[in-house]
Amino acid sequence: MTIFFYKVQDPYGCFSNFSLHSIDLQGQTWPTSEHYYQAQKYQGTPHQALCDKIRQASTPEAAAALGRNPLYTEQADWDVIKPEIMYAAVRTKFLTHPTIQAELLSTGDELIVENSPLDPYWGCGADGKGQNQLGKILMQVRQEIRQLIQTGAISV
Structure with a gap:
């Protein structure tokens, strides 16, 4: 059964980047x-x-609105590096918060899809x-967490 997520308040809402789970990076x-x-869109730019x-925006929606403002020029190589940026954020989020880590692991080997229209x-x-x-990154992080648990690098 495919795992679909999108809105924070819906099942698997913690998979959304808008879920209220802080990260340290x-x-x-x-x-x-x-x-x-x-925020990473503008590192090293004017x-x-x-x-x-x-970073100080009051909500993820406000952060997204600032980050998507067409008046600001993002890094020239943004389309190349954005998957790495997202991966770092998602991996950190699920390694930081045991409750959502358990929810990610509970999906087994199911396909995870961000159901964004x-x-x-x-x-x-x-x-x-x-x-x-995003779904692919979540599945990659899920597999990496399993490996970390198997090797004893982290515990559940």
Whole structure:
């Protein structure tokens, strides 16, 4: 059975980058993985000051709105590095919070799909044929956590 997620309040909502699970990366605490991801667009750009503003945004929705503002120019190689940025955020999130780590592991070997009708890159898109890159990262992190548990590097 495929695991679909999208909204935070729905089943598997903790898989969303908007879930209220903080992460510590780059020497700072980010309220959500969405805050971290959106801010990284502007590292090393003339708009770098926006990074801290995004980190301090009151909600993940506000962070996303700031990060998606077309008035600001993101890193030139953003499309190349964004999967690495998302992977770091998602991996950190699920290694940091045991409750959601257990929920991720509870999905077994099922396919995980971000059921976003708006995003054919991170999700499945309106037609269900999107790339589902976020789902793929979640499945990769799930497998890595299993390996860490098997080797005793982390415990459950």
